[in-house]
Every structure is written in C-alpha cells, then in structure tokens.
Amino acid sequence: MGEKNAALVQGTLDMLILKTLALEPMHAHGIGLRIEQISRGVFQVNPGSLFPAFKRLERAGWVNSEWRATENNRRAKYYVLTAGGRKQLKSETRDWKTQSVAIARILEA
Amino acid sequence: MNIFRHLKTGLRELLRRGKTESELNEELNAYVQNAADAKVQAGATPEEAVRSARLEMGGMESVKHQVRAVGWEFALEVFAQDVRYGLRMLLKAPVFTAVAVITIALGIGANTAMFSLVDAILLRPLPYPEPQRLTVAGTHQRGGSGMELISTADFLAWRDHQQCFEQVAVLDRAGTSFALSGMGQPERIPGVRVSANFFSIFAVAPLKGRGFRPEEDRPGTPGVVVISEQFWRDHLGSDPEVLNRTLTLDGKQHTIVGVMPAVFRFPSRRPASMWAIHTLNLPAARPPYGLLALGRLKQGISLRQAEAEFNDIVAQVTAQYPSSAELVGVMMPMKEWMVNDFSTALLVLLVAIALLLLIVIVNVANLLLARATARQSEVALRMALGASRIRVVRQFLTESTVLSLLGGFLGLLLAFAGVRAFLAFGPGQMPRLEEVGINPGVLLFTFAVCVGSGILFGLAPALETSRPSLSDPLKDTNRSSSSGSAHRTHRALLVFEVALALLLMIGSGLLIRSFVRLSGVSPGVETDHVITAAISLPNKYADPPQITQFWQQFLEKVRSLPGVMAVGTTMSLPPNLLAITNPFTVEGQGYDRYRQLQLAEEMLVSPDYFRALGIPLLKGRFFSPSDRVEGEKDPMIVIINETMAKQYFSAKDPIGSRIQTGDADPKSPWETIVGVVGDVKYSGLDSGPGPTIYVPYNENGWVMWSREMYLVVRSTGKATDVVPAIRTQLASMDSAIPLAQIRTMDELLDESLVQQRFRTWLISGFAALALLLSAIGLYALVSYSVSQRTREIGVRVALGAQRSNVLGMVLREGLHLVTFGLLLGLVGAFSATRMMRSLLYSTSATDALSFVATSLTLVVVALLACYIPARRATKVDPIIALRYE
Numbered sequence: 001m002g003e004k005n006a007a008l009v010q011g012t013l014d015m016l017i018l019k020t021l022a023l024e025p026m027h028a029h030g031i032g033l034r035i036e037q038i039s040r041g042v043f044q045v046n047p048g049s050l051f052p053a054f055k056r057l058e059r060a061g062w063v064n065s066e067w068r069a070t071e072n073n074r075r076a077k078y079y080v081l082t083a084g085g086r087k088q089l090k091s092e093t094r095d096w097k098t099q100s101v102a103i104a105r106i107l108e109a
Numbered sequence: 110m111n112i113f114r115h116l117k118t119g120l121r122e123l124l125r126r127g128k129t130e131s132e133l134n135e136e137l138n139a140y141v142q143n144a145a146d147a148k149v150q151a152g153a154t155p156e157e158a159v160r161s162a163r164l165e166m167g168g169m170e171s172v173k174h175q176v177r178a179v180g181w182e183f184a185l186e187v188f189a190q191d192v193r194y195g196l197r198m199l200l201k202a203p204v205f206t207a208v209a210v211i212t213i214a215l216g217i218g219a220n221t222a223m224f225s226l227v228d229a230i231l232l233r234p235l236p237y238p239e240p241q242r243l244t245v246a247g248t249h250q251r252g253g254s255g256m257e258l259i260s261t262a263d264f265l266a267w268r269d270h271q272q273c274f275e276q277v278a279v280l281d282r283a284g285t286s287f288a289l290s291g292m293g294q295p296e297r298i299p300g301v302r303v304s305a306n307f308f309s310i311f312a313v314a315p316l317k318g319r320g321f322r323p324e325e326d327r328p329g330t331p332g333v334v335v336i337s338e339q340f341w342r343d344h345l346g347s348d349p350e351v352l353n354r355t356l357t358l359d360g361k362q363h364t365i366v367g368v369m370p371a372v373f374r375f376p377s378r379r380p381a382s383m384w385a386i387h388t389l390n391l392p393a394a395r396p397p398y399g400l401l402a403l404g405r406l407k408q409g410i411s412l413r414q415a416e417a418e419f420n421d422i423v424a425q426v427t428a429q430y431p432s433s434a435e436l437v438g439v440m441m442p443m444k445e446w447m448v449n450d451f452s453t454a455l456l457v458l459l460v461a462i463a464l465l466l467l468i469v470i471v472n473v474a475n476l477l478l479a480r481a482t483a484r485q486s487e488v489a490l491r492m493a494l495g496a497s498r499i500r501v502v503r504q505f506l507t508e509s510t511v512l513s514l515l516g517g518f519l520g521l522l523l524a525f526a527g528v529r530a531f532l533a534f535g536p537g538q539m540p541r542l543e544e545v546g547i548n549p550g551v552l553l554f555t556f557a558v559c560v561g562s563g564i565l566f567g568l569a570p571a572l573e574t575s576r577p578s579l580s581d582p583l584k585d586t587n588r589s590s591s592s593g594s595a596h597r598t599h600r601a602l603l604v605f606e607v608a609l610a611l612l613l614m615i616g617s618g619l620l621i622r623s624f625v626r627l628s629g630v631s632p633g634v635e636t637d638h639v640i641t642a643a644i645s646l647p648n649k650y651a652d653p654p655q656i657t658q659f660w661q662q663f664l665e666k667v668r669s670l671p672g673v674m675a676v677g678t679t680m681s682l683p684p685n686l687l688a689i690t691n692p693f694t695v696e697g698q699g700y701d702r703y704r705q706l707q708l709a710e711e712m713l714v715s716p717d718y719f720r721a722l723g724i725p726l727l728k729g730r731f732f733s734p735s736d737r738v739e740g741e742k743d744p745m746i747v748i749i750n751e752t753m754a755k756q757y758f759s760a761k762d763p764i765g766s767r768i769q770t771g772d773a774d775p776k777s778p779w780e781t782i783v784g785v786v787g788d789v790k791y792s793g794l795d796s797g798p799g800p801t802i803y804v805p806y807n808e809n810g811w812v813m814w815s816r817e818m819y820l821v822v823r824s825t826g827k828a829t830d831v832v833p834a835i836r837t838q839l840a841s842m843d844s845a846i847p848l849a850q851i852r853t854m855d856e857l858l859d860e861s862l863v864q865q866r867f868r869t870w871l872i873s874g875f876a877a878l879a880l881l882l883s884a885i886g887l888y889a890l891v892s893y894s895v896s897q898r899t900r901e902i903g904v905r906v907a908l909g910a911q912r913s914n915v916l917g918m919v920l921r922e923g924l925h926l927v928t929f930g931l932l933l934g935l936v937g938a939f940s941a942t943r944m945m946r947s948l949l950y951s952t953s954a955t956d957a958l959s960f961v962a963t964s965l966t967l968v969v970v971a972l973l974a975c976y977i978p979a980r981r982a983t984k985v986d987p988i989i990a991l992r993y994e
Contacts, residue, residue, distance in 0.1 A: 027139070027140075027143070028136065028139075028140045028143075029139075029140045029143035029144055029147075030143070033147070046165070046166070046167060047137070047140060047165075047166045047167070047172050048166075048167055048171065048172050048175055051133075051136075051137070051172055051175070051176045052175045052176050052178070052179045054176075055176050055179040055180065056179050058118075059114070059115055059118055059119075059179070059180065060114075060115075061114050070139075070143070072143075072146060074139060074142060074143075075135070075139060076136070076139040076140075076143065077132075077135075077136045077139070
C-alpha cells in the first residue's frame with residue numbers, strides 16, 4: 001500500500017491536502033493522519049511527498065503557515081488554507097469529478 | 110501575482126538559508142514527535158516509538174533535500190555549485206586548461222573582431238536620421254548595367270522636376286582635395302564640393318553655423334565652405350569666432366558658414382575635412398559625367414517610384430541633348446551603394462573565421478573527451494550514488510561553458526587589440542570604418558558564441574562519460590581500451606577538423622596564387638626611379654595662355670635640375686588613378702546614337718610624359734613642344750594605345766586616321782592620330798585591356814582641364830632625392846601651390862594592391878592556424894590511442910613484432926583519419942570555393958595546383974604529427990607494458 005502512495009500524482013496529493021485543510025488548519029503529521037483515516041487506509045502519504053507538497057502549496061499562495069502549540073503543548077507548523085486555496089480546491093475538485101465520470105464511462109463501455 | 114510571490118519567497122529563502130534550514134529541521138522533528146506520540150498511545154514504548162517513527166520517515170536528509178528541490182532558488186544553488194566544481198576541476202589540470210583557454214580565446218577573439226567589422230560595415234544602418242530614406246542615383250547606358258556618375262544637365266533637370274524627394278544634391282567626384290593657402294605652408298586638405306542641399310539630406314545638425322542655402326550654388330555667388338570639427342580644431346585652434354572667417358581654397362576665397370560635428374563623415378572612404386559649395390553652371394553639352402547624386406526620399410515614397418520618375422527625367426534630358434548617349438536612370442539605397450563592393454570580401458572572411466571557430470570547438474571537444482575518459486570512474490561513482498544522468502551532463506556542460514567563458518573573456522581582449530590593429534594597419538579604404546568598435550551588440554554576440562561553443566564542445570564528453578553502463582569503469586581492469594563509442598566520436602571529430610583545415614588552406618592557396626599573379630602584372634611602365642606628385646593650379650590661372658605658360662616654364666625648370674632624366678605631366682596615373690573616360694567615334698563609323706557607347710580612358714599629357722614613364726612608342730611619334738604654336742589654330746592631335754589600334758585600326762594604319770571624342774556628333778572637331786604607344790594600366794592591375802587616348806595638355810578646348818595634373822619625374826639616382834629641388838622650383842614659380850601626394854611609382858603599385866594583400870595575409874593566417882590546430886589534435890589523438898594500446902603493443906612486441914610493424918600500425922590509424930578528412934575537405938572545397946570567385950584574379954576557383962599543393966602540405970604535416978607519438982610506441986618495453994595494469 002505504501003508503494004501506491006508514491007505513485008499518487010503530485011496534483012492529486014495537492015488537492016487532497018487542500019481538502020483536508022478546508023475543514024481546519026492542521027500540522028503536517030495531522031494532515032497525513034487525516035488523509036489516511038478518511039481514505040480508510042488506502043492512501044498513506046509519506047513525509048517525502050508531504051513536505052515538498054506543503055512547500056509547493058505555500059509557494060503558490062494556496063496555504064499559509066504559522067507556528068502554533070499542539071494538543072500536547074509542542075510547537076508545530078500549522079498550515080492554513082487561504083482564500084485563493086479555497087478557490088483552487090473548488091476548481092480542482094470540479095475537474096477531478098469530470099475526469100472520473102469520463103473514466104468510469106470508458107471503463108463500463 | 111503568483112510569479113512575484115514565487116520570486117519574493119525564493120529570494121527570501123535564498124538569503125536566509127540558515128533560518129529556513131533550522132525551521133525545516135524543527136518541523137520535521139515535530140513530525141517525528143507527533144508520530145511517536147501516536148505510537149505511544151497505541152502502546153509502544155517511547156524509545157521504540159521514536160525509532161519506528163524515524164524509520165517510517167525514511168531519512169531526514171533525504172526529505173529535506175526533496176523539500177529544498179521544490180523552490181527555484183535551489184536550481185540556482187545547484188548551478189553555483191556546478192560552477193565552483195567546474196572551476197576546481199579546471200584548476201586541477203592547469204596545462205590542459207591553459208591550452209584550451211588560449212585555443213578558445215583565439216577562435217572567439219577572431220570571431221568577435223570580424224563580427225564587429227561586419228556589424229559596423231554591413232549590418233548597422235547608417236548613422237543618420239531615418240537612414241533608409243537616403244538614396245544614391247546614377248545612370249548607365251541603355252543595354253548596360255551598373256550605376257555611373259551623372260552630368261550637371263541631368264541633375265538640374267532632376268532637381269527642378271522631381272517630386273519624390275525632400276532634398277536632392279550632388280557631390281562633385283572630380284576633386285578630392287583643396288589647395289589651402291594663406292595659412293603658412295600651402296597644403297592639400299581632403300575635401301569635396303557639394304551642391305546647396307547636401308547637408309539637409311543627412312539631417313545632421315551642424316556644431317556651429319549652418320549648412321548651405323539653396324541659392325548658394327547658383328553661378329556668380331561667392332564661395333562658401335563648411336568645415337569639419339577636426340579641421341576646426343587642428344587648423345583653426347577651435348576658434349570660437351570661426352564663422353565668417355575666410356579660407357583661400359584653390360586660390361579662391363571661401364567664407365566659412367558652418368562647422369560639422371565629428372560624427373558626420375561623408376564620403377566615408379576618404380573622409381573630408383571640408384565641404385565647399387559646388388557651383389552649378391548651365392551646361393552646353395551633357396558630358397562630363399562627374400557628379401554623385403544623392404537624395405532623401407519623401408515619406409511613403411518607394412525607391413521604385415523614385416527610380417521610375419528619375420528615369421523619365423533622364424530620358425527627357427537625352428531628348429534635349431540629341432547627340433548624347435541614351436541613358437537609363439537607376440537608384441540604390443545609400444548604405445547598399447557604400448558597402449556593396451565589400452560585402453563579398455567581408456562575408457568570405459566571416460565564413461573563414463567561423464570555420465576557424467568550428468575547428469577550435471572540435472579541438473577543445475577532443476581535448477575534453479580525452480580528459481573525460483580519465484574521469485570515467487569518478488562519474489560512475491557519482492551515478493551509482495544516485496546522480497541522474499541529466500545532473501551529470503548538466504555539470505559537465507557547466508564546466509565546459511565556464512571554460513568557454515574564460516577563453517571568451519581573453520578572446521574579447523584579443524579582439525579589442527585586433528580591431529585596433531586593423532584600424533591602424535589594415536586597408537584603410539573601407540567604408541564606415543569610423544563606426545567600427547566593440548559595442549554592446551558585439552559583446553552579446555561574443556557571449557552567445559561562448560555559451561554556444563561551451564555547450565557544443567562539452568556535449569560529446571558529457572554524453573560519453575555518463576553512459577549508463579556503470580559497472581565497467583568501476584572495475585579496475587578497464588585500461589586496455591577506452592569505450593568504443595567515445596573513441597569513434599573523437600575520430601569523427603578529427604576527420605571533420607582536418608577537412609575544415611584543408612578547406613581554409615585551399616582558400617588561402619587560391620588567394621595566394623591570385624595575388625602573386627596580380628602583383629606580377631606589369632602596369633605598362635618602367636617603375637624604378639619614378640617619383641610622382643599632384644599639382645593643382647588655383648583659380649587665378651584663368652586663361653589658357655597663363656596655364657600653358659606655367660606648365661611650360663615649370664617643366665623646363667624641373668627638366669634642367671640635376672638628377673632629373675625626364676619630366677612629364679598627366680591627368681591620370683598608373684596603375685589605378687584614372688581621372689576620366691570619354692566616348693569616341695572613329696572616322697567612318699557613323700553616328701547611330703543607339704550604337705553601344707565606345708569608351709576610352711582619356712587623359713592630358715605633356716610631351717615628355719611617355720619618356721618619363723618609359724612607355725614604349727610602337728608607331729608614329731610622341732607629342733613635341735613644336736606641335737603647338739601660340740595663337741595659331743593647329744590641327745588637333747592624339748596618341749592612342751596598342752589595344753585601341755588593334756581593335757579599331759586592324760585594317761588600316763592608325764597613323765593619320767581621325768577620331769572624334771565626346772558624344773557622337775558630326776560637328777565635333779576631328780583629331781588626328783600621330784602615334785601608337787604600349788598599353789598602360791590606369792584602372793587597376795586587374796583591369797582588362799581597353800582603348801586609351803592621350804591628348805596634349807595644351808590642345809584647344811582642353812587646356813582648362815590641365816589645371817590639375819600629376820607630375821611624373823624620372824630620376825637618375827634615388828627617386829625621392831629630387832623632391833626638395835622640385836619643391837623649390839615650384840615655390841619659385843608660385844608660393845601658394847603645394848606639392849602634394851608625393852609617391853614613387855613603386856609605392857603607387859603597392860597601394861593599389863593593399864586590399865588584396867591584406868585579404869590574402871589574413872586568410873593565410875587562419876589557414877596556418879587551422880593547420881596547426883589540426884596537427885595538435887591529430888598528435889593528441891594518436892598519443893592517446895598509443896597510451897591506451899600500450900598493453901596491446903607490449904603483447905605484439907613480445908610475440909615478435911618489429912619496430913617497423915608497430916610504427917606502421919600506429920601510423921596507419923592516423924593516416925586513415927587524415928585520408929578521410931582530406932577527401933571530405935576536397936569535396937567541400939570544390940563546392941565552396943566558387944563563392945570566392947570574385948576575389949580571384951585570373952585564377953580558377955578549382956585551380957589544380959592550389960588544391961594539390963595544399964593537400965600535399967596537409968598530408969606531410971599530418972604525417973609528422975602522427976610520427977612523433979608513433980615513434981614513442983616503438984619504444985614500448987614489452988616487459989613494462991605487460992606489467993602495466
């Protein structure tokens with residue numbers, strides 16, 4: 001299952017992260033955990049893909065980062081979705097839906 | 110907005126690398142902690158949890174690296190790293206680096222220098238406002254071609270009736286200098302006469318004062334002149350009150366009305382220090398054709414339109430002067446007219462230099478290849494540790510580009526010096542030389558060439574060494590043969606290099622042959638012990654009797670000087686100082702105006718001219734002083750040359766026959782031929798034979814032309830020794846007349862060949878360089894091959910091979926390459942040299958001797974280059990070789 005994660009296309013991972021952040025700001029580990037939980041274990045994202053993705057998203061202006069205290073009173077970097085990020089998430093979700101409908105159609109034909 | 114954000118963040122991170130690094134560290138550690146916490150909650154011990162969390166992360170450094178790679182600033186860091194690494198590698202092999210840098214410097218330097226020439230002369234537009242509207246106009250005979258000077262009648266008609274031009278003007282081509290007197294020693298100042306609207310065509314604002322006013326070129330108006338900034342500084346001490354001062358030019362007063370800034374230099378090939386007004390007198394006949402016509406087109410008018418209109422006007426003038434030839438009007442953009450003659454030569458030189466650069470690139474590529482195979486194991490190790498092929502190739506290319514830029518920088522210095530040297534010592538008579546210099550455009554070109562060359566010669570070694578078969582180089586045993594394909598590339602490059610060198614050598618050989626033939630051409634005169642000078646009588650010599658008397662007395666005085674054997678005067682000097690041509694009609698030919706114009710070189714001479722120059726008399730007699738008796742209307746006589754006699758008087762005796770000169774007109778006076786002399790070249794050593802007509806200088810109707818003549822003196826001793834005496838005699842007759850342009854006939858011959866000599870030397874220099882580079886490349890290749898095959902040679906010798914066998918084996922390999930290169934080069938030369946045809950004199954572009962001689966030279970040099978390392982091969986001690994591993 002770990003191998004499959006590495007094959008996750010960059011863009012898809014970005015979209016999933018944005019979606020996760022749409023609910024609430026989170027730190028790196030939390031995001032990874034949430035993706036794993038909600039996907040019922042299908043996607044286990046390793047840090048080697050997560051952290052570069054964060055940097056990408058930050059550079060693009062879709063997330064901001066700030067240092068906060070965690071539940072355990074440790075310092076961690078929290079990522080917050082920006083307005084632009086929200087817009088991006090909407091458009092990527094739309095594209096993804098269109099694509100998956102088309103693919104499903106082809107597979108069932 | 111995204112771009113700016115990217116840039117801003119990247120820049121920030123670049124500058125605060127430490128802080129970014131520690132933040133990332135902290136974040137990753139926090140991640141591990143969080144993961145560990147989760148595991149502890151699931152039941153693991155704290156130590157186990159931390160350890161397992163770290164394992165899951167998979168190596169902090171690797172993650173950090175991946176994160177760093179996301180930003181654009183990372184690429185910059187990597188690039189800087191590559192550059193540092195490349196420099197270190199280069200410094201580690203100083204000899205190699207020095208050789209490579211010097212080679213590159215030569216190639217790039219030559220290209221930069223050449224490009225700055227081509228850029229300034231051929232590419233850049235003229236330095237005047239809206240230069241594309243500047244036009245030159247001329248005429249040629251119906252059925253002929255080219256663009257010749259026009260007559261006053263044509264210009265006046267054009268000026269008064271044209272609609273297409275904002276301004277039109279003419280420049281009188283007859284005079285190239287003025288005799289300046291009244292300011293110390295009389296001297297000749299380069300300058301031309303122009304009509305009133307001349308300056309407004311170029312739209313360059315004068316430094317002081319003004320250009321000419323439209324009415325100033327009418328007959329009867331006082332003389333005015335515009336001087337150059339240079340003249341104002343040198344001769345008038347930058348006098349602030351220079352306007353309205355007067356200068357005495359050719360004996361006539363001219364008022365200074367303006368000073369032109371130094372940027373204005375027209376005509377370009379022989380820059381003028383002053384422009385005096387040319388008075389346009391209403392002509393009685395159409396010839397002579399001695400005016401250069403210029404104009405500035407109106408906005409939106411095309412050249413074709415203007416040309417058609419000009420052609421119509423010219424046709425009308427032909428109708429007005431029925432005896433004149435029928436002419437066709439043509440026009441050309443001014444820049445084209447200026448640089449046309451040189452475009453072939455310059456382009457050939459550019460191609461030659463580009464070829465040289467190609468050879469340099471090939472050589473350096475070979476050098477790099479040889480060195481790269483030594484670094485094979487290093488590269489293999491890096492790739493085994495995870496470097497991608499692209500990364501390795503990129504690093505190699507960076508290194509070679511750095512090398513190229515180093516060489517390029519040195520080359521720029523060389524180019525700078527080279528251009529200086531060219532301007533100082535080269536053929537000075539090229540147009541627009543004042544605009545030549547290293548400017549930003551040239552620098553950009555150099556930079557582009559550097560980067561391009563760097564990539565080109567870095568490509569082969571980069572691709573070769575990063576080939577994915579990693580295990581072989583890592584093993585120790587791979588010494589006996591280099592990777593097959595590297596060697597193949599190396600050899601292919603060398604073949605190419607040899608071919609290019611041969612191409613250049615053949616080009617050079619052709620030029621040398623052509624030049625030798627040209628300089629061997631006899632101008633038709635005896636060139637030793639002859640001194641020449643130019644004398645121009647000022648306007649105060651206004652009547653024929655005054656002029657004739659001056660010359661008679663002066664010639665007599667010079668004749669009686671000790672050391673003088675003969676003295677004469679002439680309007681045109683050999684080998685290439687022809688003053689005028691004139692049409693002529695032979696008695697009995699009829700006056701069909703549609704007949705092809707017969708043109709002869711015509712000149713006024715004094716009786717002893719032929720003796721002074723040693724021109725042989727073939728038939729009849731020379732002129733003599735007794736031919737002309739003052740006041741009487743003697744019959745007009747001429748002397749013709751051998752070619753004219755052969756072409757027009759093959760059936761009858763030319764002596765006693767009659768001709769008319771000027772436009773075909775039955776009413777023209779008849780001139781009787783009294784003598785035939787040998788052919789003399791007046792239009793350059795490479796000109797073909799043509800008719801020449803000599804007229805006594807005091808002939809009726811011609812005397813006024815004899816005010817400007819060359820003095821020719823044959824001395825008994827050294828030619829220059831008589832000059833001071835001649836000067837004294839001239840001063841005693843009239844102290845205002847300078848003795849100008851003093852040159853011996855040998856010097857004149859030399860000067861006429863300056864362009865060709867320079868070209869030949871230059872290309873031969875390149876060819877020699879190319880040959881040297883190829884020889885070095887060949888030597889390097891064979892040496893390398895020998896060092897790679899040491900073991901094999903040792904085995905052979907141990908098995909009984911003789912020295913001669915080994916020698917033959919190594920030589921064969923080298924010669925194999927040379928033969929291929931030779932054939933390739935010959936094929937290339939056959940097709941390429943036809944481009945040079947216009948530069949060759951009486952030498953075919955496929956001249957057998959040149960081809961054979963250069964090929965032989967190449968083979969001999971190549972043999973030598975192969976022989977030295979081959980000899981080394983024969984000295985291989987088999988015991989040492991077999992132990993070598």
